[in-house]
Amino acid sequence: MTATRLVARTVRGIERVLAGEVRDRGLGTVEQLDHREVWFRCPDPGPGVLDLRCADDVFLVGTVVHGVGRARSGLRLLADAVKSVPVPELLATRARCAGRPAGAVAVDVSASFLGRRNFTRYDVEDAVGEPLATALGLPYHSRRAGVAPPADTLAWRVTLTGDRALLALRIGRRPLHRRRYRRVSLPGALHPPLAAAMVRLAGPFDGARLLDPCCGVGTVAVEAARSGTALSIVAGDVNPAAVAAAAANGVGTAVAWTLADAGRLPVASGSVDLVVTNPPWGRQVSPAGTLARRPPRFWTELRRVLRPDGRAVLLVPDAAALLAGAATHGLTPVARRAVSLSGAHPEVVTLEPVP
């Protein structure tokens, strides 16, 4: 049997973390990493592909077209390429992975590309969507009018990277990054695949104690609880509404939620193996309590609670300035990774206590 090709998409900057997850879960052989993409081959894909936590979404490769370019003639190339998509095989694989028959009511296409082209994303979507819908005997739902597609569509994705176009079929019923556990959200809530990647970067191990001192709606803690590693997790926030939201999102997990100020943590010194958090120094959420009055308290507390061989993974908007603060409190950066998220470019920084 020839192996199926899949593409998992993620946040720019964490492609390698996602590739590691693909390997560790035994989902297949990673072939290549591209901008926001991890391509892998799997002899017999099953439901495990929908367990990827660091992926925004996962797709079956339908076809790859080269030479699309900037001109409108590329649209004809894309429409013609639909003939080479092995539709019945893709539908059978998708049904096996999703654990249910296709049962779709329409065909939906979402396209994206970098750089200037002499066509729009809607032109690409329609060029591909109409012949695909004909081949499948289903109506085509165009996004041109701005109307959201119905729930049960066969969702295709076209990604143009340079001259190359990827035409792929989403495996799940909805994007993987839309977590069912997230019942409540608040401004600044972290993108779940990025939270999952931060947990992986912390190097979790069975029995480790993990702390998120600024937990917001609990994304890091819930992702850690669902990571497959047996962690002891403590998560706190100074905002009672955040703690209530986190507890609602964390139903079914064993996270200890606590109303606490990150500048005065109710945690014993040297008792935490891993801190994973995005502190309130971003664009959406301001520091409160002790962190508003005395920001360096964050570093003092981080250094105090971490074990000597512990590690902290932080998402920070202005790493250079913040790392200077960390250094004066005995925390040294061992890795930095720029990510792109909703038009912002924060960094994921790993810190370790200076012996």
Ligand SMILES: C[S@@+](CC[C@H](N)C(=O)[O-])C[C@H]1O[C@@H](n2cnc3c(N)ncnc32)[C@H](O)[C@@H]1O
């Ligand atoms: C960027 S948000 C964290 C988002 C979180 N990762 C999530 O997924 O929802 C920062 C959080 O820090 C909290 N915060 C602000 N000042 C704090 C303090 N002194 N101690 C603890 N939490 C604080 C805010 O209430 C907010 O929930």
